[in-house]
Amino acid sequence: MTCLETLDAMKRFRDSVPSHQKVALVPTMGALHAGHLALVEQAKTLAPVVIVSIFVNPMQFGPHEDFEKYPRNLENDLSILEPYHPLTVFAPSVMEMYPHGPSRTIITVPSMTTVMCGLGRPGHFDGVATVVAKLFNITRPHMALFGQKDAQQLAIIKQLVEDLNFPIKIIGVPTVRETSGLAMSSRNQYLTPSQKEQAAFLYQGLYAAQVLFENGERRANQLIHKVQQVLQSQNIDPEYIALVDQRTLEPIEVITDSPALIALAARIGQARLIDNVVLVP
Template sequence: MQILQTIKETRQACAKARASATKPTVLGLIPTMGALHEGHLSLIRTAKKQCEIVVATIFVNPTQFGPNEDFSRYPRTFASDCALLEAEGVDILFAPSVEDMYPTSTSRTFIEVPGISDRLDGLSRPGHFRGVATVVAKLFHIVSPDRAYFGQKDAAQVAVLRAMVHDLNFPVEVIVCPTVRDADGLALSSRNQYLSPEERTRALALSRSLGNATAQASKGTHDASQLKSAILQDLQSTPTLKIDYVEIVDPTTLEPIADLQAGALIAVAAWIGKTRLIDNALLSATPPHQKITP
């Protein structure tokens, strides 16, 4: 595995690898902020099956963190991350410095996706998706991937990036892979390591509430407000859990919906102690007036 730190050498390495490739879908990109877990590795394994060259990135992007968020303490485990990536057969790891990605103290050009980036996490974390869209666009320009891989857990991010790719005509296919969970249902996240054992137990309320809502939907409940009330009741019964949001939205636009029959994204975010976690469930469309038997 090549470990590269500058934009110039990464562009050159990706171009060289592409020139010698033989598969139609040549290069797959997995952008990460490090602190890797099985969720990240599942993206890499999918990319390995579909692409001849796999490029991963590790960059804790300062522009997607707010002034009082956890940028300074975000887990940084570069040595162990490299070992995991090499074991999975990643070809190129791009791990730039902040100075290389943002060479001036004040970055003047950003990408925003109005109408989507200010919903869900974008509403709770103003400017977050501007930072995400900007850094991903920069990575697309540097690596020139055919496909880029993201996890369903970050559903709002996926909606923002799909819109960006469409609107700016990036020649990149966005591939979304299922959320990976621990055996008890907790969605894997680099921030899970912030949790104490007691907090981790309380964090299961997120996946439990989504599971209950999904079960209700599968039995024919199509009223979004009814499901939202049930989720809120589930979460409010958990001690010390502070709800950030519970929303049932269109997965593409992130706009609230009233009826689930056309499909829906059920998204939740909550604070467990000092740790903010997100989770979601994606419901498939169902024919009108037809109930799904579990």
């Protein structure tokens, strides 16, 4: 397995790939878990050349967030990826990606980046969109895979690709969950055993709303209320619970023909966790 750490090395590698071979990109921030590996596994079924990027992007962290303590262990990540050889890892430094400091050019999708998680994390999705665009230009993939757990990010990147005419197919991969239902996340490392038990009720709330939807309920206020009931029973105070159009992230009052997303964020101990389920009419 090859690990490249500079833009020049990635350019040489990418130039060496025959033009007829498809390239798949799996962007990550490291601290790899089963959710990331599901992306890698699917990528390998779709393309002979797979690039996994590992980069903790400072531009998507706010001044009081967990950039400094975000888990980093490149050696462990490479060992986790070893069974998936052949693949190429791109693990640049912050200086390599931003040699002159934070990017002066920012990509933003205002209608999608200032709602849901964007309300509590101003600038976060601008940082995500900007670094993803950089990674697309650096690695030149034909497709890129992202987890459905980060549904807002996935929708924003799909819009970015459409609006800026990137010749890249964006593929969403279903959320991988622990046996309790808790969505796999690198930030789960921050949880104590009792907090993990409590955090599992995030999905239980969403699942309760999904069951209500499958039984015919289409009103957003009733579906959101169902989630609230479950969370309140566990003393979880959510940052938000939202029901939005899956593609545009616009709020929905009544689900009609288009797939909807019911999503939430909540802080459990030191971890800010997100989750969602898709409701398909």
